Amino acid sequence: MSDLLQSAKLFEVSVRLTDASNCLRTIEDNEPDLSCQESLKWAGRFLTEVDWNSGVTNQGIEGGLAVSATSARPKFYAAINRIAPRFKDVGINSENDLSAYFKRVYSLLNSGGTQEDLGTEELRLFEDLLYLLSQSITVELSNNGLPRNPSFLSV
Amino acid sequence: MSSESPSCDLGQKWRNETLKWHLQTRAAFIERLSEKLEHSQDYPTDTPPVLCKLISATAKTISEKVESIDATQYPHVSQLLQFISEHLRYVERSRIENTPWSMIQAAESFLKHQVGAKYHFIIRPQWANNYSVTGEFVLAYKTRISAFHPEVTARWKEILEESQPFNNEDSVFDQKLFCVSFPRVDRLNCLLHANWGHEVGHIIIEPLMQSEFPKLWETQKTCIRRRVEEEMCNSPSPLREEFQKNAIQQIIAFAVDQVMNIAYRGLAELLCDHIGLHLLGPASIASHLVFSAPHSLDENPLNCGNYPPWRYRLRLMKEACQDITSHLEDLKAHSILTPFAQWLEQATKLAEPQCDKDEINKNIATKEAYNFIETHWDDLRQQALQRLPPASKEYSLHASKCTIAELVQRLDEGIIPNETGFFPDTEPASFENILNAAWVFAIKKLQAETWGTADDFEKLFRLTLKAIESSFVQKVFGEKLKAAK
Numbered sequence: 001m002s003d004l005l006q007s008a009k010l011f012e013v014s015v016r017l018t019d020a021s022n023c024l025r026t027i028e029d030n031e032p033d034l035s036c037q038e039s040l041k042w043a044g045r046f047l048t049e050v051d052w053n054s055g056v057t058n059q060g061i062e063g064g065l066a067v068s069a070t071s072a073r074p075k076f077y078a079a080i081n082r083i084a085p086r087f088k089d090v091g092i093n094s095e096n097d098l099s100a101y102f103k104r105v106y107s108l109l110n111s112g113g114t115q116e117d118l119g120t121e122e123l124r125l126f127e128d129l130l131y132l133l134s135q136s137i138t139v140e141l142s143n144n145g146l147p148r149n150p151s152f153l154s155v
Numbered sequence: 156m157s158s159e160s161p162s163c164d165l166g167q168k169w170r171n172e173t174l175k176w177h178l179q180t181r182a183a184f185i186e187r188l189s190e191k192l193e194h195s196q197d198y199p200t201d202t203p204p205v206l207c208k209l210i211s212a213t214a215k216t217i218s219e220k221v222e223s224i225d226a227t228q229y230p231h232v233s234q235l236l237q238f239i240s241e242h243l244r245y246v247e248r249s250r251i252e253n254t255p256w257s258m259i260q261a262a263e264s265f266l267k268h269q270v271g272a273k274y275h276f277i278i279r280p281q282w283a284n285n286y287s288v289t290g291e292f293v294l295a296y297k298t299r300i301s302a303f304h305p306e307v308t309a310r311w312k313e314i315l316e317e318s319q320p321f322n323n324e325d326s327v328f329d330q331k332l333f334c335v336s337f338p339r340v341d342r343l344n345c346l347l348h349a350n351w352g353h354e355v356g357h358i359i360i361e362p363l364m365q366s367e368f369p370k371l372w373e374t375q376k377t378c379i380r381r382r383v384e385e386e387m388c389n390s391p392s393p394l395r396e397e398f399q400k401n402a403i404q405q406i407i408a409f410a411v412d413q414v415m416n417i418a419y420r421g422l423a424e425l426l427c428d429h430i431g432l433h434l435l436g437p438a439s440i441a442s443h444l445v446f447s448a449p450h451s452l453d454e455n456p457l458n459c460g461n462y463p464p465w466r467y468r469l470r471l472m473k474e475a476c477q478d479i480t481s482h483l484e485d486l487k488a489h490s491i492l493t494p495f496a497q498w499l500e501q502a503t504k505l506a507e508p509q510c511d512k513d514e515i516n517k518n519i520a521t522k523e524a525y526n527f528i529e530t531h532w533d534d535l536r537q538q539a540l541q542r543l544p545p546a547s548k549e550y551s552l553h554a555s556k557c558t559i560a561e562l563v564q565r566l567d568e569g570i571i572p573n574e575t576g577f578f579p580d581t582e583p584a585s586f587e588n589i590l591n592a593a594w595v596f597a598i599k600k601l602q603a604e605t606w607g608t609a610d611d612f613e614k615l616f617r618l619t620l621k622a623i624e625s626s627f628v629q630k631v632f633g634e635k636l637k638a639a640k
Contacts, residue, residue: 004289005365008298011238015231015302022227052380052404067369070376070408070415077405084401095400135230142234 007141009068014137016042020109021130024123027113037112043130044109050076053099054106072137079132083125090122171226178232182218185240186211192246199259201322202275203246205332206292208320210239213296216311224303235299242292245334249279253339261627262348265586266335266355269434269543274331274358275321280339286350288357290333297328333358343616345623346597349435349442349590356430357423360539364423367538371531372415379523383410386519410520413457417524420461425528426539428472433540436550437478437499438590441598443469444502453511456521464511473503475536482553491560492552495598550587558584562592562622563599571618573625583629584622593619 020043023036032040048056049069080098092098105126108116118126193207217232224232263276281287300311312328321330335354341347384407431439447465454464473479478486479499486496515521552559562572562584572592574581584592597615600606 004295005291005298005361007238008295011231011234011299012302015228018227018231022225052408066373066376067415067419070372070412073408074405074412077401077408080401081405098401131227138230138234142230142237 006067006071010071010137011141013046013068013072014134014141016046017130017134017137021127021134023113024127024130027116028120028123032113037114040109040111040113044106046072047076047109048106051102051106053102055103056106072133075136075140076133079129079136082132083129086125090119090125171229174229174233175221175226178229178236179218179221181233181236181240182214182221185236185243186214186218188240189214189243189246192243195250197250197252198246199249199251199278200263200276202263202332203249203277205275205320206242206246206277206334208318209292209296209315209332210242212311212315212318213239213300215314216300216307220303220307220310223306228303231302238299239296242334245277245279245289245336248281249277249334253280253342261586261623262335262351264627264631266351266358269355269547270331270358271544273325273329274333277332277334279334279336280342281336282339283336284338284340285336286338286347286354287336288333288354289336290331290358291361292332292334293328293330331358343613343620345590345616345619346438346593347442347446349438349594350431350446352431352433352435352439353427353443354431355434356427356539359430359542360423360426363426363535363539363542364419367535368419368422371527372418375527375530376411376415379414379527380407380411382523383407383414383519413520414523414527417456417461417521418527421456421463421524421528422531422535424463425468425471425532426535428468429475429536430539430543432472432476433543433549434547435587435590437476437495437552438587438594440469440472440476440479440499440503441495441594443472444505452505453514455514455518456524457518464514466506466508466511467515469503470506470511471532473506477549478552479503482551486553486556489556489560491563491599492556492595494602495595498598550591552591555588555591558588559592559595562588563596566592566596566615566618569614569618571622571625573622574629583626583633585626586623589619589622589626 016039019039023032023039026032026036046065046069048054049066050073052073087093087098090101092101101122104118104122108118189207189211193204193211198204214236217236221232259278262278266276267274301308315327320327335351337348337351387407387410388403428439428443431443443465447469450465452464452466452469456462456464483496483500486492487500489496512525515525558575561575565572572584572589574583576582593615597612600611
């Protein structure tokens, strides 16, 4: 029954992550506007809840978001796995490097994009990670345009 | 948008341009179709056209505003249109020709009585062999549309308010809209329609689950993760060695998500069983027993959409049913009720074995989920029942036994069981008593070898449905007619 509301919340998460991904692209060249800052801060709060390695405990996170974060988490780690072949391009060679990279990204997001100390390629990498995460949520919601219950051909 | 590989971006511009007109056109057609259905005028109540207006307003907003939405969001716009267009089937299938329309008004009135006047229901058949409830539509649409630019949300609100979907003074955003579905092949089967008590439970517990579940999850998520991790750390992923930790975390995250979903679904279904039991008493257990009879009683939730095993559900219902725990002997002593009471006694023996629990404990995800459920069960059950209106008393077959006996007597004589007493001192029977009387009658007659053909059942169903309709009319208009005289 609650599927309609839970899926609506996941849809909202997906739209917001795409927004944040777009904002990361704009801050490569420009100062983020207020809407972008909010979008990035929201993504920061959400992703630090999603990522068990963030080291951040979001005491103030809305309850519904903690549930959405649990649903998004497997997709988050799957998205990291998908972009892993590009880690070496930005100097990430170990889990320690990866952890340090994410800490810098979260710091950027939580500042609303104002405290930028990431290179263009590093930003692009995270922009793509957000996009992949958003896309994997949309794929789950839409089943990528395919029928949901294929008939059992074996029976 | 860049992607995993630059070559994946080729053709993106073409896709965006194509998607823009495709989405605009699609939205316009959804708007037209919903307006056409809205004006079909062959619905048993005013509720189905309300959903048409909600869909129409959303489609119109998209049609007007797609230009101002960033192209990277087009997949979401497409998903939104897919989402709303599929809901038109609820409207289309709720036409009078498809529903046991004689009981729709009474059923909607019964549902509203439990949850309040701002709740509205579409009741429709589905080909799937299940009862289900979908909603709440207004909030789900609002949440989705609000994810876009505030300008889009503002326009949606404007269009929706102009269309005045609900015939009352309250804001459209305070109203609640649901669709209750029942199996098409059981359209007349009022015995199984006792499952509607469970479905109305979903509406009652929804706010509770939305507010309480996340808090409870928050308090236990770290311990659950630790235990799942301990269980699973012996089977690391063979993926890239340098990032193996990430791969393992993906597997653990998947399992923790499973725990949460199983716990949520399990709690929701179990709480709804108890709302159904509270409202309709033994009729709800009887319909549960018959509905589950062809299925595995102990199936692991992971194999069946996270639903609790039937045996687990039956056990909790049996333990909470006063008619079984306290009054069974008394019911058995009442001649008309004896066969039904004995039937319940035998059937609920199914709850004694613990095979369902063994199955649950075989998997770390289900084991953790049911630990979570058992920790919070008593408290949440109490909170769920407190959400019923103050006037809602737990249904007791024992307390209604004289009424039930009278209604069963009428069925025996081929008279509709819509009232008790003798003219002119009659009292319309309640929805709950009519459904329970139908069960008592059916089980009693099934013991007689000469009863039980499809025609016998159809006669029972038609008498019962007519009784539900007549008692509703009596309740609504009887007082007015008396006053007019």
